[in-house]
Amino acid sequence: MDQSPFNLIANSLIAKISSSHISQASLDIGVYDDLQNFKESLLSIKALLRNIDFVKVQIYSTQLWLREIKHVLYDAENVLDEFECERLRNEMVNAHVNSRNKSVTDTVEEMEEQQIIQLRNILQKQKFLLVLDNVWFEDPLKWGELMNLMSSSMEGSKILVTTRSHSIASMMGTIPSHNLKGLSMEDSLFLFEKIAFKIEVGREIVNKCGGVPLAIRLLGKLFSDYEIHEWEFKTDIEFWDVTLDDSILPARPSSYLHMSFHLKQCFELFSLYPNNFVFHSSEVASLWAALGLLPSPNSDETLIDVANRYLLELMSGSFFQNFLNFGTSYYFQIHDSVNDLARSIAKYECHMVSSNIQNVPENVQHLSFAEDDLLGNSFTSKSVAVRTILFPIEGVGASSLAFLNMCVSRYRYLRILDLSDSTYETLPWSIGKLRHLRFLSLERNEKIKRVPVSICKLYNLQVLNLVGCIKLEILPKGLRNLVSLRQLGITTKEAVLPENDIANLNSLEILNIESCENLQSLFVGIKLPTLRTLTVTKCGSLKSLPLDINHFPQLETLLVDNCEYLDLTKGYDNLNSNLRLKAIHLHSLAQLSTIPCWLQESTSTLQSLLVVDCKNLEVLPEWLSTSSSLVSFGMVNCPKLMFLPNDFHRLTALGYFRIEGCPELCRKCQPQVGEYWSKISHINQIFVDQPEDIKEDEKEEQLEEEL
Template sequence: MAESSVFFFANSLLAKFDSSHIYEASLDIGVYVHFQSIKESLLCIKAWLQKADRKKERIYLTQLLLREIKNVLYDAQNVLDEFEYERLRNEVVNAHVNSITKCITGTLAEVEEQHINQLRIILQKQKFLLVLDGVGNEDPLKWSELRNLISSGMEGSKVLVTTRSHSTASMMGTIPSHTLKCLTMEDSLSLFQNIAFREGEEKKFPDLVKVGREIVNTCGGVPLAITSMGRRLYSNSQMHICKFMGDFWDFPINNPFLLELRLSYDQMPSHLKHCFEIFSLYPDDFVFHSSEVASLWAALGLLPSPNKYETLIDVANQCLLELMSRSFLQEFVNFGTSYYFQIHNLVNDLARYIAKDDCHMASTNIRKVSKNVQHLSFAKDDLHSNYFTTKSVIRTILFPIEGVGASSEAFLSMCMSRCKYLRVLDLSDSTYETLPSSTGKLRHLRFLSLERNEKIKRVPDSICKLYNLQVLNLVGCTKLEKLPKGLRNLVSLRQLGITTKEPVLPENDIAYLNSLEILNIESCENLKSLFVGVKLPTLRTLTVTKCGSLESLPLDLNHFPRLETLLVDNCEYLDLTNGYDDLNSNLRLKAIHLHSLPQLLTLPSWLQESTNTLLSLIIVDCKNLEVLPEWLSTLSFLGSFGMINCPKLMFLPNDIHRLTALGYLRIEGCPELCRKCQLQVGEYWSKISHINQIFIDEPEDLKQY
């Protein structure tokens, strides 16, 4: 609901005001009293909303009043952003004045506990009944782990799984499952009335009882939907019930699935509602990647603060998994440390309806939007002439569709001059040759993308004054002659994407970025080496793509202690064994994707050191890959394994059947290996038949039949 959104907003701002560095800095520059005044106003707003919620007295504030309250909170956030900018600027200036040149390299050691092994010991030879009710998890890896745990030395175990998901039921294997059926109309009415009214209270509301059948019919016999509707009515007054009925019929619900989602949305925590609403800025059938979504949510301040051993990426992934569990996401593909997913068109309609006051995707039908819109996206290049008022409150500008970007200089000028509070500026696929130096005045900016801007030759050095910037994406800027000077000043940067003609990257500057978690290096054709002696202690994901001159990529635990995901693609001369002769990497990688590497004849031996951590291994278009090492069978946690277009690959490791955690196997474009893995008849079939999801390309000579 709108009130809970305001409460979450106020609460998140209060948390920032209470932080120690804000307190100390406000004292230093003499604004402590002013900050306390703002804080007291926020506390009043929070207390008022909290009191209404505690008393269970439903208050339907007018949209105008809610908007005014939200505007006050936005103003408070803008003040705090300005203050945070000045604090970071002072830190950077002081660092230069004091000649601080040492990069923080220490990180807290990750605490790894072997709970699963302990649980196996405890449960060994025990008899038990485990009931998993209403299961909706469709991740085959999780079910494989559960089956392995249950079967490890235990006898007489019984597991009962109930689910409405046919795909979940199909993955149960030997675990008995029962697919839940919808309630009858008679049972649905009985459940609804039992929850909605105290005993005998339904007599007070005969009109509502009469329309109860229609409400229940819309629920389609789904107990969750019926229960949710009943709880919303319980103990409310006649006036509130009438209001509830208006809300219920306000949204054009025409199927029970969408109704259940709407009710599930209403029951979400406030931060998750905000995150879901941002999807309304994207077109139907859009393919999302988790890291991009996480960066956008973080830039807009929608995520709760991470715990001690978490980052915002971890928090964002938890939000995505929760949305998936609530059936808001589909086509969800897990690559160990990241996810691809889509949103059903009906769900996207729901997001657009709910977020219509704050989010807008521009179309040819509407050329002007409400002055209160905070987040704006464009589906075409010619739709942005009249979208900005003199003092725009817009915080997000997106061009989400690949190939569609901005070209108008007037549009760019308006962004710089009128959108003072921009937090997200995505100019992907645009056609500008340069950015104005005034870009460096967007103090609130957290996210700046020029991805696939193939004409830009220069990025002003002034962007390195954007001390709040968390994402800078220059990938695909193939004419960019050099990177802006002063990258080390971007002290808040979490994600950096680079394309440049320079033969050497400013690695010392990059090493100063103590919050950097994702680094994407693409189309740096003159680059021959990377990271010789450079430490990146916070880096979790490294992508190196289309670097045709790159010859070596030495990586080790000392220099990359938190590295989890490595993707190397289309590097013609890269030898992954080069530079590792006297080096023990000891990396703890979770996902490895190797694409288009002609030098790859077998997997480099240093990958073996990720035996106890690797979850996903994908090999694509490695034309000279001939053999897989036998140690591959020791990757005990490997959940997904793909080999695509590796025509010389003919054999699997002998002990591949020992990969009991493997839930996803794909083999395509490997003719002889595909023949050996054919269903029932292939010589390898008995060793891979335990895998839940198997995709084996049919050999060419069999396709004609």
């Protein structure tokens, strides 16, 4: 399969143009023919650039030209996204007037019948020359109706149909057909040189266009943007078959060159982060999905699965370090040299602004900010095509209203707006005009009190993160309108969440509820059929959390943290949970004395169990030893925990084992000498804290040796 970046971008655009939604929308506003012409140009570009990979081009001027093509394709993608935005808006409007739609449709059908009768009467026994130019409508039934109308109503009339579709030509029946050829080489060269200029390899370039005038004009326009001397190549250089110059990739793991283009694009986004940054897989997946970098998932997958597959591929290629596998999610860092590689490759599209580096490339697509005092007059960007604004460093956020207003007014194609750690008291109402926005984060904004209702018009929004907005009084009304939302993070002073609105989010996969101190109950009778990850943190008044497979059929990750009154053993007496969890993380739960028995239903699926700061945890259940899929196990700061289950050694899939802050259990798990060492010695990664008395003994031995 051809994995060149331009062909893959072009394929994506062609698929969008060919979709029924875009076709209908373009017909409605009268630009159908223009889109089909552009589709033809894309097909020509694909043929022209079939074997070119951007990072393999060794001629600097050629790199500039290829980047120009890439930006043209990105601009086209933005335009097509406008159609999709309009479609979603229309769907939401129509959803409120369904009761009226039927009567309107009936009226339209009656009008169509009357118009056909009137047309038949007008055409009766008349002679016409009917010209249908550049036809793309491929419904054979409608064509049949038109032909029958013509044959029954018109005498000796002539019909001329022009089309680039062979299937449409075949529908014309008895109408004589003529296949037109492309321009000759001389005419093609004449057209190219008229738009651009005469260059030595012009004939080779034009030959790639196959005589298609649109492709010739497009390439001619691109060439005309540069001086003649930039394009005068030596005749012995094969323009389209170039080799990799080592100077382009100063740090080059060989596995990078074998990545798919989708994965290469994902990899380049790491250049927006500083060295030693700790990544979490769900955040990375959200960014990749928001930018449309992930291919469509298989029937049994979601985009999270696709992203995790990519991360595992990068891990296997030694791009990551300190990689921790928690079953359904991962933590990891990137080698400094690998980060340098990402920056080198993506330097024209991804840029991290700091006090040392403020000169922003003209056509930059993705921006991140390392400091919060760079947002005044010192920062300027001419690009209007920016898709990403990030503040990746915790504690560093935006504070300038001028900067926020600039983002909203100038960057109309923004897909990611990460205002983490910002200090805004409110957002402008105009933020609802960012129709392309997929990712909006106000995480840890401790001043904001309200979010404008206009954000509920962001129908493309996939991620809304309000976690840590501790002064947020109320959530915006109309959350149910965010039909594309896959991830929602909530912090609010409300005592009752808008659960009915949340239950109507039919794409919701991740729900994070944090610091909702007035919240006493959750999910009473509410179904969340697509939810995969649930995180409940710092909800001090929460007393119950009923979960079962009927209401949460896809739930696989459960994290409960610092809910002091929550008792996970209550409320399940008459409830068969039957959940199939893959990851269970329990933190700072004072009520917890053992693992709740209703979690036993997940033994066949459980991959990760982590318990932290549960001071009253005393016993691990024996059924835990039957968790044959368990790969990650950790007990941290549970001082009363003293024993492992008897058959713990049967957990042969276990690859990560951590015991820390559990003095007696740590003693029993000491390497070579501990009572439990034979049960855990088969595990690949073992981290066992040393009890204080052992540490003191080692200090004494070390002191004696020194003396």
